[in-house]
Amino acid sequence: MKLTLRIWRQSGPNAQGTLVDYVLDDVSPEMSFLEMLDVLNEKLILDGDIPVTFDHDCREGICGACGMVVNGAPHGPQTLTTTCQLHMRTFSDGDTIVIEPWRSAAFPVVKDLMVDRSAFDRIIQAGGYVSVTTGSAPEANTQLVPKPDADLAFENAECIGCGACVAACPNGSSMLFVSAKVSHLNVLPQGQPERESRVVGMVEQMDAEGFGGCTNTGECTNACPKGIPQASIARLNKEYLRASLTHRR
Amino acid sequence: MSDTFGYTVGTDLADKAAPDGPIETRWSRRKFEAKLVNPANRRKHRVIVVGTGLAGGSAGATLAEQGYHVIQFCFQDSPRRAHSIAAQGGINAAKNYRNDGDSVRRLFYDTIKGGDFRARESNVHRLAEASVQIIDQCVAQGVPFAREYSGLLDTRSFGGVQVQRTFYARGQTGQQLLLGAYQALSRQIDAGNVEMHARTEMLDLVVIDGRARGIVARDLVTGEVSTYMADAVVLATGGYGNVFYLSTNAKNSNASAIWRAHKRGAYLANPCYTQIHPTCIPRSGDYQSKLTLMSESLRNDGRIWVPKNPGDTRSPDVIPEDERDYYLERIYPAFGNLVPRDIASRAAKNVCDEGRGVGPGGLGVYLDFGDAIRRLGEASVREKYGNLFDMYQRITGENPYKVPMRIYPAIHYTMGGLWVDYDLQSTIPGMFVIGEANFSDHGANRLGASALMQGLADGYFVLPPMLGNYLASNKLAPVDASAPEAVAAHTESTERLAKLLAADGDRTPDSFHKELGELLWDNCGMARSDAGLRKALGRLTELREEFWSRVKVPGTGAELNQSLEKANRIADFIEFGELMCLDALHRAESCGGHFREESQTPDGEALRDDDNFAYAAAWEFTGVGSPPVLHKENLEFDEVHLAQRSYA
Numbered sequence: 001m002k003l004t005l006r007i008w009r010q011s012g013p014n015a016q017g018t019l020v021d022y023v024l025d026d027v028s029p030e031m032s033f034l035e036m037l038d039v040l041n042e043k044l045i046l047d048g049d050i051p052v053t054f055d056h057d058c059r060e061g062i063c064g065a066c067g068m069v070v071n072g073a074p075h076g077p078q079t080l081t082t083t084c085q086l087h088m089r090t091f092s093d094g095d096t097i098v099i100e101p102w103r104s105a106a107f108p109v110v111k112d113l114m115v116d117r118s119a120f121d122r123i124i125q126a127g128g129y130v131s132v133t134t135g136s137a138p139e140a141n142t143q144l145v146p147k148p149d150a151d152l153a154f155e156n157a158e159c160i161g162c163g164a165c166v167a168a169c170p171n172g173s174s175m176l177f178v179s180a181k182v183s184h185l186n187v188l189p190q191g192q193p194e195r196e197s198r199v200v201g202m203v204e205q206m207d208a209e210g211f212g213g214c215t216n217t218g219e220c221t222n223a224c225p226k227g228i229p230q231a232s233i234a235r236l237n238k239e240y241l242r243a244s245l246t247h248r249r
Numbered sequence: 250m251s252d253t254f255g256y257t258v259g260t261d262l263a264d265k266a267a268p269d270g271p272i273e274t275r276w277s278r279r280k281f282e283a284k285l286v287n288p289a290n291r292r293k294h295r296v297i298v299v300g301t302g303l304a305g306g307s308a309g310a311t312l313a314e315q316g317y318h319v320i321q322f323c324f325q326d327s328p329r330r331a332h333s334i335a336a337q338g339g340i341n342a343a344k345n346y347r348n349d350g351d352s353v354r355r356l357f358y359d360t361i362k363g364g365d366f367r368a369r370e371s372n373v374h375r376l377a378e379a380s381v382q383i384i385d386q387c388v389a390q391g392v393p394f395a396r397e398y399s400g401l402l403d404t405r406s407f408g409g410v411q412v413q414r415t416f417y418a419r420g421q422t423g424q425q426l427l428l429g430a431y432q433a434l435s436r437q438i439d440a441g442n443v444e445m446h447a448r449t450e451m452l453d454l455v456v457i458d459g460r461a462r463g464i465v466a467r468d469l470v471t472g473e474v475s476t477y478m479a480d481a482v483v484l485a486t487g488g489y490g491n492v493f494y495l496s497t498n499a500k501n502s503n504a505s506a507i508w509r510a511h512k513r514g515a516y517l518a519n520p521c522y523t524q525i526h527p528t529c530i531p532r533s534g535d536y537q538s539k540l541t542l543m544s545e546s547l548r549n550d551g552r553i554w555v556p557k558n559p560g561d562t563r564s565p566d567v568i569p570e571d572e573r574d575y576y577l578e579r580i581y582p583a584f585g586n587l588v589p590r591d592i593a594s595r596a597a598k599n600v601c602d603e604g605r606g607v608g609p610g611g612l613g614v615y616l617d618f619g620d621a622i623r624r625l626g627e628a629s630v631r632e633k634y635g636n637l638f639d640m641y642q643r644i645t646g647e648n649p650y651k652v653p654m655r656i657y658p659a660i661h662y663t664m665g666g667l668w669v670d671y672d673l674q675s676t677i678p679g680m681f682v683i684g685e686a687n688f689s690d691h692g693a694n695r696l697g698a699s700a701l702m703q704g705l706a707d708g709y710f711v712l713p714p715m716l717g718n719y720l721a722s723n724k725l726a727p728v729d730a731s732a733p734e735a736v737a738a739h740t741e742s743t744e745r746l747a748k749l750l751a752a753d754g755d756r757t758p759d760s761f762h763k764e765l766g767e768l769l770w771d772n773c774g775m776a777r778s779d780a781g782l783r784k785a786l787g788r789l790t791e792l793r794e795e796f797w798s799r800v801k802v803p804g805t806g807a808e809l810n811q812s813l814e815k816a817n818r819i820a821d822f823i824e825f826g827e828l829m830c831l832d833a834l835h836r837a838e839s840c841g842g843h844f845r846e847e848s849q850t851p852d853g854e855a856l857r858d859d860d861n862f863a864y865a866a867a868w869e870f871t872g873v874g875s876p877p878v879l880h881k882e883n884l885e886f887d888e889v890h891l892a893q894r895s896y897a
Contacts (some may be wrong), residue, residue: 011808012808012809028533028534028536030533030534031534031536032538032644034538035536035537035538036536038536038538038759039536042757042759042760044803045757045801045803045812046755046757046801048803049803050803050804051803051811051812053809053811055326056500057325057330057332057499057500057501058330058332058334058335058499058500059499059500059538059539059541060335060539060541060542060640061640061643062334062335062421062424063325063330063332063334063335063499064327064329064330064334065325065326065330078643080639081643085640085643085644086643087643087644087646089646110470110809111808111809114809116326117326117327118326118327118447120327121327121328121329121435121438121447124329124431124432124435125435125436125438125439126439128432128435129390129432129433129435129436130389130390130391130432131436132386132389132390132433133314134307134310134311134314134386134433134709134710134713135382135386135709135710136389137382137385137386137388137389137390138385138389139385140344140384140385140387140388140389140402141344141346141401141402143388144399144400144401145396145400146396146400147396147397147398147400150393150394150395150396150400151393153391153393154393154418154419154425157393157418157424157425157428158421158424160424161327161329161330184391184393185391188391188393190388190389190390190391191391
């Protein structure tokens with residue numbers, strides 16, 4: 001396949017960025033999207049250009065490192081799929097593909113397609129855990145967890161922290177990310193003692209990082225490669241309200 | 250004999266920290282004998298932890314909880330992205346919830362046998378003991394393990410064992426366990442007990458007066474190279490599987506931290522013990538950048554087969570039952586599709602060598618869920634393996650509910666690593682090595698669902714008391730980054746980066762990495778021979794020299810430069826590959842994942858040579874291109890009788 005790639009190039013956080021066109025002649029439909037960019041980068045190096053910077057690591061859709069806006073959609077056109085799992089058979093010969101970084105005030109561009117998502121780490125640090133010191137845990141089967149609760153917790157714990165939800169949201173909101181962690185831990189018995197402080201701490205940090213508020217457009221769920229449901233945001237709102245009323249913070 | 254192989258034999262190495270006495274009591278005795286650091290004094294101690302995977306994340310969190318001041322590093326943008334996240338299948342623990350005859354003793358036995366009698370008994374027993382506590386800890390953290398309708402924890406089978414002791418969270422057990430450790434670490438970062446440096450890569454180890462006292466690291470965003478000092482250094486930097494270029498490892502996983510530490514004096518043990526995983530998606534072209542694992546758990550319900558007749562290119566659905574060869578079930582009736590990984594991988598290679606492989610290039614075998622779907626229903630199969638099936642479909646464009654998966658072996662894990670004693674301390678005092686980065690627990694082959702167990706055992710339970718013992722037993726003089734050794738390490742690191750940038754050759758870093766990978770896969774992969782290894786060693790010397798004169802790294806060192814990061818790691822991989830081939834050449838026996846063609850039974854199974862090779866090979870660095878020194882640590886088997894492995 002012959003493709004035109006229109007890629008956002010920005011040399012640093014404060015530099016002016018611009019879209020640059022590159023033509024690739026020999027793209028195999030079996031390639032992954034990132035392998036296609038590898039091929040471009042090999043070519044750029046040999047041509048004496050600077051290769052395109054992008055985050056990636058596991059390339060099997062679980063580490064959450066990769067992520068770019070492909071033709072206007074975070075992670076590209078295929079649902080439930082990270083950029084690294086997107087394959088070129090999704091595209092056609094002669095296509096022009098526009099590739100941009102996540103766009104959000106809370107995710108400043110580091111270089112080219114790479115952004116700074118450390119705000120997510122700080123939100124987790126503000127309460128996204130169970131305070132259990134190593135060695136103090138009781139025997140694992142002493143506490144029963146109904147299977148539906150365990151499954152619900154798991155479905156939310158699947159979040160890979162890639163940030164596509166923020167990139168997709170017209171408000172730049174991170175509520176799907178926050179709600180996934182709150183849902184994971186707050187539905188489990190192990191998460192009950194810190195149920196209120198967790199949600200309040202995480203929401204306050206989320207606001208401090210400059211993420212926008214949720215207006216239920218649902219774009220986040222649509223873009224989420226792990227299918228975290230919008231219902232989790234409803235749960236987050238409920239948990240936050242509950243915590244505010246109980247004053248147990 | 251040693252001169253012709255390019256190494257010399259030094260004095261034997263003994264594990265001085267290992268306690269004796271009944272094996273069940275050794276770990277509790279060692280813990281009791283360990284000196285303690287008063288809680289009030291712990292915060293005065295600075296401890297560097299490099300890596301935030303299961304081992305590093307759990308270690309950093311636990312040390313910080315205990316009161317030490319932890320300075321932690323990862324090259325990823327967040328500690329949550331370490332490659333442990335990609336582990337799929339599960340974690341073993343001797344809980345015996347199934348009442349199926351499991352025990353600490355049996356987990357210990359299975360691991361020693363699975364490792365083909367090349368691991369240390371004391372370490373493995375301790376690992377089996379710790380397994381029980383790991384599950385408790387993770388459940389308390391909120392790790393959403395699979396559960397029965399009763400609300401109790403579910404378990405499943407894994408390769409190489411006959412009990413159901415594997416705890417799991419669908420096909421994402423590594424992710425869930427890592428998030429547990431990451432959240433524990435995050436709590437300590439928030440509390441100010443951990444100083445976290447993400448996007449920062451270790452370049453060198455600082456050794457002062459024979460002790461590890463710090464590291465040199467590069468901020469990958471600004472390019473700034475800095476020196477960090479501490480009272481002890483913990484390496485939790487993972488394995489070296491990416492030396493093969495194509496592997497199931499994450500793209501950025503590398504061997505630089507352990508290799509630089511090796512160059513500073515830490516012995517490296519058994520580098521030739523590499524694990525080739527039988528169930529990966531076959532490669533599709535030259536542009537292939539990595540290989541994707543399909544969890545071993547699939548072998549619980551999937552049946553592996555190839556056509557009986559070579560050259561049968563019919564579509565699998567029209568090949569009748571009696572023209573299929575379910576070769577694992579045929580050759581190993583007792584374990585069937587659940588034989589250990591090394592055995593399953595070699596069997597796949599053998600049938601492909603016979604011309605019976607399937608898919609492009611004949612490098613694949615079928616993993617067929619037809620029977621399981623008929624027996625259990627598609628919904629039940631989806632419940633167990635849904636995410637893996639989806640991943641397979643995304644990568645190959647084929648629907649595994651309808652068409653059998655095609656799989657082929659790929660490099661997955663490395664059992665070798667830095668040599669450590671029972672305390673997990675390397676040959677450099679004050680440097681501890683945990684998780685996949687060390688060599689200690691898996692011998693010549695790791696059993697499925699044991700990597701997660703080892704990483705967390707080391708980080709949560711084994712390292713912290715042993716590190717405390719080191720700090721309490723040694724009076725460490727204050728040091729800072731102006732120490733001559735620290736300045737020298739910093740200078741060497743920056744000069745090396747400058748040299749990479751200055752080469753300005755005509756080949757990309759990746760082109761060297763791919764060539765290295767092919768050379769090693771062909772000669773030091775699933776089957777190794779004297780002639781092949783010698784050929785590889787010859788080419789590696791040339792490749793190393795060619796690299797430094799022909800590599801082309803664009804950009805500068807004072808900025809984010811992914812090509813520079815890559816080139817810096819590949820230079821280490823080439824040197825590492827040389828030692829790996831030399832180790833494989835010297836070990837003229839077959840054991841576990843190390844299969845020497847010259848040493849096999851009449852029916853093609855690995856044939857050990859216990860008289861000559863029942864030792865761990867610990868290599869001492871003497872200079873690039875200079876013959877290393879081999880130190881042997883003899884392995885004693887008092888508890889498990891040395892026997893030829895049999896899974897028939």
